[in-house]
Amino acid sequence: MTDKNKKYQESFTNPIIKxxxxxxxxxxxxxxxxxxxxxxxxxxxxxLTNILNGWMLIASIYGIYAIVEPISYFPILGLxxxxxxxxxxxxxxxxxxxxAIAQEAVGVKPGTKEAELVSTLGIAGSIITNxxxxxxxxxGGAALMSIFPPIVLEGFRYVSPSIFGAIFAMxxxxxxxxxxxxxxxxxxxxxxxxxxxPYVMIPVAVFGTVAFGFxxxxxxx
Amino acid sequence: MxxxxxxxxxxxxxxxxxxxxxxxxxxxVIFTKRAFNSVELVDLTREDANKAFKVxxxxxxxxxxxxxxxxxxxxxxxxxxxxWMRLSIIGxxxxxxxxxxxAAKAMGxxxxxxxxxxxxxxxxxxxxxLNGGAWLLFTxxxxxxxxGLTNKIYNGDPKKVGILMIAAMCGxxxxxxxNELIKILNPETAAYAVAGISxxxxxxxxxxxxxxxxxxxxxNLGITMIIGMFFAVLFTKLV
Numbered sequence: 447m448t449d450k451n452k453k454y455q456e457s458f459t460n461p462i463i464k465x466x467x468x469x470x471x472x473x474x475x476x477x478x479x480x481x482x483x484x485x486x487x488x489x490x491x492x493x494l495t496n497i498l499n500g501w502m503l504i505a506s507i508y509g510i511y512a513i514v515e516p517i518s519y520f521p522i523l524g525l526x527x528x529x530x531x532x533x534x535x536x537x538x539x540x541x542x543x544x545x546a547i548a549q550e551a552v553g554v555k556p557g558t559k560e561a562e563l564v565s566t567l568g569i570a571g572s573i574i575t576n577x578x579x580x581x582x583x584x585x586g587g588a589a590l591m592s593i594f595p596p597i598v599l600e601g602f603r604y605v606s607p608s609i610f611g612a613i614f615a616m617x618x619x620x621x622x623x624x625x626x627x628x629x630x631x632x633x634x635x636x637x638x639x640x641x642x643x644p645y646v647m648i649p650v651a652v653f654g655t656v657a658f659g660f661x662x663x664x665x666x667x
Numbered sequence: 668m669x670x671x672x673x674x675x676x677x678x679x680x681x682x683x684x685x686x687x688x689x690x691x692x693x694x695x696v697i698f699t700k701r702a703f704n705s706v707e708l709v710d711l712t713r714e715d716a717n718k719a720f721k722v723x724x725x726x727x728x729x730x731x732x733x734x735x736x737x738x739x740x741x742x743x744x745x746x747x748x749x750x751w752m753r754l755s756i757i758g759x760x761x762x763x764x765x766x767x768x769x770a771a772k773a774m775g776x777x778x779x780x781x782x783x784x785x786x787x788x789x790x791x792x793x794x795x796x797l798n799g800g801a802w803l804l805f806t807x808x809x810x811x812x813x814x815g816l817t818n819k820i821y822n823g824d825p826k827k828v829g830i831l832m833i834a835a836m837c838g839x840x841x842x843x844x845x846n847e848l849i850k851i852l853n854p855e856t857a858a859y860a861v862a863g864i865s866x867x868x869x870x871x872x873x874x875x876x877x878x879x880x881x882x883x884x885x886x887n888l889g890i891t892m893i894i895g896m897f898f899a900v901l902f903t904k905l906v
Contacts, residue, residue: 558709
């Protein structure tokens with residue numbers, strides 16, 4: 447390891463792992479504060495059986511994603527991005543797009559250390575914006591709805607599909623082969639096979655395209 | 668308003684949602700500081716770092732407004748504090764509504780049942796915490812191990828890292844975009860596909876334009892989002 451790499455490891459990577467781990471694990475603990483307040487302040491406790499039954503019902507739908515998503519998104523988010531994005535949520539519609547746009551705007555090469563720092567900062571910026579907006583929503587509540595004309599509120603429904611289309615196009619235009627291949631395997635899974643659950647389709651789409659990329663371009667010099 | 672919502676919107680509950688939301692902010696601040704302290708070790712300037720943070724913050728305004736609208740719906744069911752907390756961290760409105768729904772179902776009830784009360788709401792608080800906690804626990808414990816695994820795949824070869832990044836982005840967003848595209852098969856949901864397609868096409872043109880006018884690149888996402896929303900709403904009005 448060169449001296450500069452070692453310094454980077456000490457100044458960035460190691461502290462990110464240390465603080466990322468502490469904050470994400472603390473967040474697990476803090477998740478239970480509202481439930482504890484309902485119990486200790488208001489005496490409301492649903493009983494262990496109901497809690498476990500409810501958990502099993504929801505975990506049977508979403509449980510597997512807690513493992514599949516962090517692994518599938520890791521090549522995109524990187525180390526700091528994974529800690530931040532899985533603490534702050536909104537990965538596909540906000541974290542990844544903001545990281546991508548920040549990297550484009552500064553002009554860094556994907557996968558470099560420069561890109562890692564720019565991505566970290568882009569995601570951090572997006573987290574602050576998100577907190578500000580949801581706090582305004584929480585405090586202002588439904589009264590704020592009236593400042594938007596109904597047609598604009600209708601338009602907000604299409605925010606996510608627009609972002610997905612835009613970011614796909616942005617990366618597919620960097621490499622049409624990968625974009626085309628990815629869309630074809632997703633098309634086969636959605637329209638031909640039809641029965642696959644998302645926790646199978648997401649890793650197949652991500653790692654299938656990565657494998658395709660390595661096979662096609664991996665040995666070129 | 669239902670009785671439980673009075674407690675669900677009480678100041679005790681607001682305070683109970685504070686620790687985790689502060690954790691999110693503190694983590695973002697620590698990571699930002701670390702990144703700024705490390706810029707001189709790589710080929711970046713402080714201006715680049717400032718720009719990266721600013722572009723991230725500005726680009727998030729559009730998507731955050733989308734979150735804002737669904738949040739208002741969530742607040743009606745689980746109250747302001749829990750909606751605020753759940754949408755500041757991992758979890759999206761549909762997931763949280765499903766978790767609250769399953770918590771009610773475990774007690775033989777539905778979210779819309781007239782008898783839905785404080786006890787059912789407290790079960791929702793437990794179930795949402797347990798469900799969302801799984802992502803936090805996994806990433807808290809294993810993120811560095813996942814990194815070790817990816818490092819093995821590309822062996823520190825920068826060209827392979829580039830392939831990995833671009834191919835992974837294409838794969839992940841082909842999946843997200845593909846799910847919107849197939850909505851074109853149903854006339855009632857076709858507008859979602861129209862939004863995705865028109866935003867995608869405009870992004871290709873904006874990317875080209877941004878090569879000439881780099882400043883434009885910072886606003887690409889916002890512009891394409893507005894174009895997507897515009898054509899989707901136009902489509903619903905015309906069809």
